[in-house]
Amino acid sequence: MITSETIAPRVAFGETLVELADRYPDLLLLDGDLANSTRADILNNARPDRFLEMGIAEQNLVGVAAGLATLGFVPWVSSFAAFIASRDLDQVRVVVAQPRLNVKLAGGYSGILTGSTGKTHQCVEDIAIFRAMPNMTVIAPADGVEVRAAMTALMEHDGPAYLRLTRDASPVITPRDRSFEIGRAYLLREGSDVTLISTGVQSVRTLEAADLLAAEGISAHVLHVPTLKPLDVDAIVAAAARTGAVVTAEDHSIIGGLGGAVAETLGEHRPTPLRRVGLRDVFGESAPNAPLLEKYGLTPRHVADAARDLLAGSRA
Amino acid sequence: MATVEVENQQLQSLRDRARDARRLIVETIFEAQAGHLGGPLSAADMLVALYFDVMRIDPQRPSWPDRDRFILSKGHSSIGLYTVLALRGFFPVAELATFDAIDSRLQGHPDMKALPGLDMSTGSLGQGLSPGVGMAIGAKRRGLDFRTYVMLGDGEIQEGQVWEAAFVAARYKLDNLVAIIDHNRLPQYSWPNAGGEGLTMHQPEIAARWQAFGWRVLEVDGHDMAAVLQTLRHAHEGAPGTPTVVIANTVKGKGVSFMENHYAWHAKPLSQEQRDAALADISAGGNS
Numbered sequence: 001m002i003t004s005e006t007i008a009p010r011v012a013f014g015e016t017l018v019e020l021a022d023r024y025p026d027l028l029l030l031d032g033d034l035a036n037s038t039r040a041d042i043l044n045n046a047r048p049d050r051f052l053e054m055g056i057a058e059q060n061l062v063g064v065a066a067g068l069a070t071l072g073f074v075p076w077v078s079s080f081a082a083f084i085a086s087r088d089l090d091q092v093r094v095v096v097a098q099p100r101l102n103v104k105l106a107g108g109y110s111g112i113l114t115g116s117t118g119k120t121h122q123c124v125e126d127i128a129i130f131r132a133m134p135n136m137t138v139i140a141p142a143d144g145v146e147v148r149a150a151m152t153a154l155m156e157h158d159g160p161a162y163l164r165l166t167r168d169a170s171p172v173i174t175p176r177d178r179s180f181e182i183g184r185a186y187l188l189r190e191g192s193d194v195t196l197i198s199t200g201v202q203s204v205r206t207l208e209a210a211d212l213l214a215a216e217g218i219s220a221h222v223l224h225v226p227t228l229k230p231l232d233v234d235a236i237v238a239a240a241a242r243t244g245a246v247v248t249a250e251d252h253s254i255i256g257g258l259g260g261a262v263a264e265t266l267g268e269h270r271p272t273p274l275r276r277v278g279l280r281d282v283f284g285e286s287a288p289n290a291p292l293l294e295k296y297g298l299t300p301r302h303v304a305d306a307a308r309d310l311l312a313g314s315r316a
Numbered sequence: 317m318a319t320v321e322v323e324n325q326q327l328q329s330l331r332d333r334a335r336d337a338r339r340l341i342v343e344t345i346f347e348a349q350a351g352h353l354g355g356p357l358s359a360a361d362m363l364v365a366l367y368f369d370v371m372r373i374d375p376q377r378p379s380w381p382d383r384d385r386f387i388l389s390k391g392h393s394s395i396g397l398y399t400v401l402a403l404r405g406f407f408p409v410a411e412l413a414t415f416d417a418i419d420s421r422l423q424g425h426p427d428m429k430a431l432p433g434l435d436m437s438t439g440s441l442g443q444g445l446s447p448g449v450g451m452a453i454g455a456k457r458r459g460l461d462f463r464t465y466v467m468l469g470d471g472e473i474q475e476g477q478v479w480e481a482a483f484v485a486a487r488y489k490l491d492n493l494v495a496i497i498d499h500n501r502l503p504q505y506s507w508p509n510a511g512g513e514g515l516t517m518h519q520p521e522i523a524a525r526w527q528a529f530g531w532r533v534l535e536v537d538g539h540d541m542a543a544v545l546q547t548l549r550h551a552h553e554g555a556p557g558t559p560t561v562v563i564a565n566t567v568k569g570k571g572v573s574f575m576e577n578h579y580a581w582h583a584k585p586l587s588q589e590q591r592d593a594a595l596a597d598i599s600a601g602g603n604s
Binding site: 052054055057059060062063064065066067068069070071073075090091093094095098099100 | 427428429435436437438439440442443444445446447448449450451452453454455457458476477480481483484487
């Protein structure tokens with residue numbers, strides 16, 4: 001359910017770091033000179049002893065985190081998703097993922113809603129990149145409440161992980177009393193005509209799409225998949241089986257992200273008619289959020305249109 | 317016995333170990349018919365000095381929290397490190413025969429999860445100094461007095477990440493961190509069309525570059541065991557508030573006359589005749 005409360009996931013990230021720092025003495029935050037954007041500065045203001053500035057040098061940033069992890073520290077690397085998924089990718093691969101070191105990568109400003117910064121600072125391929133990397137866990141929370149729950153779960157998970165975060169305030173859809181289980185998908189709404197599967201903050205717009213469809217008499221089943229890896233295959237197959245028609249939606253490329261993952265899963269386990277909503281093999285551009293969502297096809301209407309088209313096609 | 321006598325015995329013992337290491341490097345690469353030769357041979361004397369004298373380690377306790385750390389950033393010289401670890405007792409010398417074979421703990425490039433005694437996985441050049449910075453910061457935070465050593469190739473320091481790490485190390489005043497540059501002047505293919513020095517990669521400014529980044533610089537002949545020992549011990553003591561780099565001037569392929577200073581021997585399988593000639597060179601070699 002979409003509540004009236006809004007939280008910026010990046011603020012939830014900073015506030016949760018403070019909370020977790022008190023509970024976990026080995027937690028450290030390594031910043032790439034972006035703390036006042038990613039809001040890791042909230043930790044620096046509260047617990048400067050846990051905050052290590054590494055400057056504008058992302059490759060070294062990841063390597064230092066790996067060295068700290070060998071001593072039992074739990075380093076969180078904080079930068080923009082665009083930089084973590086590309087600028088320091090070889091470092092993530094060789095000194096984090098291959099030796100399975102306990103480093104948490106927090107990619108802020110993911111997707112295309114990045115405060116008018118444009119294609120260099122947006123990231124529409126991070127899920128695909130980290131899904132393909134052995135030993136990585138990949139999580140994209142729906143809102144600030146789920147950011148907190150996911151970070152808490154990651155502190156109890158020994159291994160490398162990528163956490164996909166977004167910049168701007170968005171409605172809360174996650175119940176505060178729900179704990180986060182890595183690898184589990186969550187049913188947001190029950191329906192019988194079409195299954196909508198989404199990840200990250202796009203799940204809010206997907207719930208809105210379900211409302212639009214309901215107004216037309218189409219009953220949508222909505223599954224939120226915050227863990228892109230390991231994927232909740234059983235939940236995805238069951239949700240597809242329930243309606244026989246699936247639409248995926250994500251603020252990410254349709255190649256290799258949630259849409260790709262669902263297509264692979266259903267193709268292997270339960271072939272089902274499918275539409276993928278997301279960026280169609282293009283980079284973004286700089287603009288305010290509303291025109292970006294409209295141009296790149298991520299609004300609730302786009303998701304509803306895809307569902308309606310799919311149902312019309314499969315009935316024809 | 318007088319101290320001088322003890323020291324001379326230790327020096328002779330280290331020279332013998334370095335000769336053993338070179339012999340095992342050649343034999344292993346011959347058996348595997350794969351792997352690197354030039355870099356392991358140029359690094360052998362320093363690796364022996366570190367593991368048989370300078371570093372605080374215990375082969376029976378490879379995960380001992382207080383141990384000194386060593387990162388072979390020039391990971392392609394893995395066989396050099398493996399032979400020294402085996403000679404030091406971390407694993408049986410006979411296991412060197414599995415180098416590069418399927419299921420071996422001795423991977424072509426070091427895998428810290430495969431073999432106890434390796435403090436970091438390496439292989440993609442330019443990456444090793446950064447985890448060393450992390451270990452050095454971590455040691456200070458934990459109140460541990462161990463040292464972290466990182467060995468880099470002189471070609472490797474073309475990678476920008478090395479200088480990101482060098483900057484941060486000075487910024488955090490990591491006087492418990494020692495970088496060692498194996499300055500053998502020959503990378504894999506070098507600068508064939510760049511004129512001037514031609515195939516060698518002469519870097520006369522190498523000391524000045526590290527100094528400019530705020531490091532204490534020590535230079536040494538990387539094959540003069542007495543000098544290597546003295547310099548590494550000096551580096552081990554540390555300079556308050558400053559990381560130390562040891563620039564070791566070395567010869568690629570050291571100890572095997574037909575490999576010395578030839579870039580083609582960076583990595584190349586040996587014939588039986590070449591193996592025999594190489595081993596004869598090594599056993600005849602005076603090893604300064």
